[in-house]
Amino acid sequence: MLYSPNFREDILFEPIKQGADSLKIISGYATHTMSSWHIKGIADKKLPPINITLIVGMCRFDGIIQAVHDGFNSIMSLNNTPKQSNFICQYVVKGAPIHSKVYIWEKGGNPLCAFMGSANYTQSAFSNQRKRINAGM
Numbered sequence: 001m002l003y004s005p006n007f008r009e010d011i012l013f014e015p016i017k018q019g020a021d022s023l024k025i026i027s028g029y030a031t032h033t034m035s036s037w038h039i040k041g042i043a044d045k046k047l048p049p050i051n052i053t054l055i056v057g058m059c060r061f062d063g064i065i066q067a068v069h070d071g072f073n074s075i076m077s078l079n080n081t082p083k084q085s086n087f088i089c090q091y092v093v094k095g096a097p098i099h100s101k102v103y104i105w106e107k108g109g110n111p112l113c114a115f116m117g118s119a120n121y122t123q124s125a126f127s128n129q130r131k132r133i134n135a136g137m
Helices: 007-012 032-044 066-077
Strands: 022-027 051-056 086-091 101-107 110-116 133-136
Touching: 032 051, 032 066, 032 086, 066 086
Parallel strands: 022 051, 051 086
Antiparallel strands: 022 101, 101 110, 110 133
């Protein structure tokens, strides 16, 4: 177990500094505002753009709000900018819903590090006001 008072930085940005070029996220719930904030944060920190693939796992069970779906589509439509991270979002709509929260970082197609815990890919889950215990590999 890893306790980190700055888990947001450790999970969402630090692997890029270690050379990661791709992030695969499986999250029960997610928001387009988090995706936008994350992509903007990468650019604001002057980190190289990465590929982000998000799988939202609870859509079959809870659905997805139209505004959130439209927000994800809007972010994906901006993927043609070389200085912006590439973003792909998919929904689990068949089979069992997935409530996992897994963040897998890759470098050149090979696993670099991974995190799992209780934080959905939402701004409230990654707020500095929250304390988290996360397992890292």
